[in-house]
Amino acid sequence: MPPTDATEKLNRIKHNPLDPNPRLALYLDTSVPLHAVAKANFLIDVSSTSRQWFLPVVRPFCRLTICAFKLLKTVMPRFLTSTRLLHHSIHWGLKWFVSPYANYLIMRHFHIGTELLQFIAANAKGVRMEFVGLRPQTLHDLTKNVFLQHDLNIFNFIIEINRQLNEQGLELQPKGELDFGCITDGDFPIEDMPCGWINRIDLESAIEIYTPMYQLLLTDSDFWRACNSLQLDETIALYATTLLNDHRYLGLVNNKHPIVPSSTLGAAHRLMLHGLAAEFLHAFLVRQKRAHERARDALKQDRPPQATPAGTDT
Template identity: 90%
Template sequence: MPSTDATQKLQSIKHNPLDPNPWLALYMDTSVPLHAVAKANFLVDVASTSRQWFLPMIRPFCRLTICGFKVLKTVMPRFLTSSWLLHHSIYWGLKWFVSPYANYLVMRHFHIGTELLQFIAKNAKGVNMEFVGLRPEKLHDLTQNVFLQHDLNIFNFIIEINRQLNEQELELQPKGELDFSCITDGEFPIEDMPHGWFNLIDLESAIEMYTPMYQLLLTDSDFWRACNSLQLDETIALYATTLLNDHRYLGLVNNKHPIVPSSTLGAAHRLMLHGLAAEFLHAFLVRQKRVRENKADAVKQDRPPQ
């Protein structure tokens, strides 16, 4: 399975004190919480030849293309707008050309995003909310408007949770003992990713190439919303850590200040930071879930928690 293959690749690296491997050092580091297999896949992906050589060559061309499509969309706003074509082109690109390590991380991200919003909605006092949960198990599931729905979920969630709290004149606070039942401690039900001859492109390079496609095939409103959603990591993190009454995680958030949006030209790198921030927050919640389960078990067995 490609996801565990990444772990084996890193564990097989021999440490040389005179020439230490930077990726092995990051893999061994445990200073921040992160799902072990996801971390291995991140490191194998960013250490790839594709990211080292291919990304710097295509990035200027992709960003220039975004500028060109921006001018085109200003003149003809509805030219070639098709969410169906966008999602199917992403699916085929991921299936045939993107590395299994990158695809694994893409698939995880939608499960994680769903669980983070569920955790906040389930535990916030005075909030009663339902939204479209995204749980893709196969790459083909992504064709069901998953990328666009992911962005809609985030903005609709923020609008709705604050509307309900404001109408009741409530501050965000937990309704009682925190419920971690929606947080998965382990692997998500994701199929093995394609591992063919041409599945070589790293995650950030793939995002760079798909960003102009977003610009072309989405409306200007959809494109701006997708890019600006990347700076809501701090907002979602504040909601979760306020419920936990533990704000240590906030130091790991890099996409900040959503009121002052960043340029769409840097969306690919910000999307990498967004994915990592979501992984960090989810791992932080998993750690808190384990602590509470350990305490509950200790109470049941009448022994001190470990």
């Protein structure tokens, strides 16, 4: 099923002033930047039967399991630790049980995370950065330790960029004209997601189910790092908006205050907020890229740039 199927479903909704559809209202709203297809997939996913009925049932069992595994890991820290088994089990579950809308958003997230870090590294003065870019195109690509590497990339990036700035006595600032070359304005090269008759589980339910698997199959250090990485949305957003000299986006960040970590029991919902925050920031950078290109073209043609019409995000 192509991801545009979600867009088609929302476009078919008829507006009834006496019974307005909440999904249609949010889909048509253009107050914040968001990739149109990703937004449609989010709305279809969060309004699914799975999220309405399955999530409330499975959530308490998953959180009890996290507590049980925490006790087990306290006694036997290395019991059944295997990142390979974790990633292959995630791949198997996504392929057979998770909805195409949720899978599409998961795949997008790794591309977006890579591009956000690349943008900051490419534009920060005095910084030379190398890290493992994550560009999965198929669900099977996720078996290459993609989930764990995503968390490692974030922490290693923050450590390295601040180490370099501190050694040079520099504050974070742009090196010159901003380079938006690493920001994709359009869709990522992602395969069509499986759409079998049992591919019905929504994104948040899937995350709730896999969080105990993280607790079991990762070391305690890896699990805590993965959960705490969700609180770094504010940090990454501050880096990007400082380079842009435009902090309007910060109001959209919900995962804040990384110095005071949140409970691992709420990791699933925080991961949803993390994914949405990354989408917002990437869409914000796409808007800035378009404005930059219009201004550059206007200078070439010696005319003032035109404003972007509302609601024109890809």
